[in-house]
Amino acid sequence: MVHVSVDFLNTTHGKIECSACHGGDKTSYEKEGAHQDLIALPGDEEATYCSSCHEEISNNYSVSLHKTQQGYFKRIENRLGYSIENDATMVGKFDKECGKCHVSCGQCHVSRPVSVKGGFINGHKFGEPTRDNNCVACHGSRVGAEYLGQNEDYFADLHRYKPGGAKCTFCHSGDEMHSNGTKFDYRYLNTDMPRCEYCHDEKKESNKYHQIHWANQNVPTLSCHVCHSQPYKNCNGCHTGGSGITGESYFKFKIAKNKFDLEAANRVYDYVTVRHIPIAPDTYASWGIADLPNFNSEPTWKYTTPHNIQKWTAQTDTTGTNGKCGANCHDSEEIYLMNSDLLDYEIEANKNIIMDDKIPN
Amino acid sequence: MKRTIIILSLLIMSLFFLLFQWGCTDKYKPAPGVFSASEETSCTHCHLNANLLKEVATPLPPPEEPAGEG
16 A cells, blocks of 8 residues: 655655656546556666756666666676576566665665565655665575564664664665766675774774784785674575575674685785675576586685674684683684585685685794 | 947857857756646646555455575
8 A cells, every 4th residue: 555645745756746757647537547658666777767956866776786786797698607697588587576675766765675565655755765675674594683683592783772873774875875977796796885993993903902903914915804703694595586595594703814816905814704694506506507507706705894893702702711702712623614614515615715724833 | 340349249248148048058957847736737747646546446456486695
């Protein structure tokens, strides 16, 4: 039911004639006739319906990962070993399944995303995306649950309780969401993404752990999450064709070598946290690809920045160790991604990031 | 002489006005049609009326598998 609030008519967008964006026949009082040639989601065509007033954002958004899903696309192409850009059949399959998660202007600023069944946020009034109805509606099972402390036994991200931290926009800007017009193949290459260092750089030498693992470039450096993340959700076995995630998710915290080509974004840490993604050689079997030919081209444990930051974690808590971090990090294999953590079909794909030869002592 | 100056001034002012108009038209695309809240259309007739919408709404399709990030 598409119920528009009367208040909407007093807003800037409410002063634009309905049919200017939605088409249809405004003179017909029959549902069928009024909805003839209806454009339900004009925001899907931002170049036509949004750019006359929001030209720069619309132009930039045309390459945003939220619109293009280039990250998904690129990973599929890498594992296939060839481009599917001009393969209408494959693109059709992508659009039908993976493509359901793309969002348009209206799906963040007017309604909930279509992938979570839509619905106006505020009676068709346009506004800043809301955490629960927009961001977490899609990014809920991992990011949302972590940030809000919804995972049993784990705390919410401490930023949640900072002034303004209840909103995702506390850290994530419009420039990041809309893109700055640069095309990226991987979300972490977007230089408008927030970085811990942007707010906390003054902490670089604030204690001996920071001095050693952050400020000192002569020893291997760690991403902030290596010390300040709690265990996070990992997934197994995603399959196209409607079955979705078939494996059980599980909580793990794993550190691996940073071989993720992130230099362009200045994420040059030597060791980073990694999350298991649910790719399998037969993920796209229903698309006619029984076994991804180039499966080993990408690790199945990916660079991750969990949204469950705490000052004191199992890694930073040195209680009873007389200030030494040996027991937590340097004497335990459990927190490192090892060959033994991998399924048989994953060993080759992750050989460059596993820590078997790098456990610090 | 005075008359020539007046005519020339008018011509120059007209030229500037035309250039100014041209510049603006080129820079700013026309805004969509403006709507007056007092002007009822079939769109507002139905979509501002929750009771009427309930009467004519198409039932939701049966739920599919979970969507989103999973």
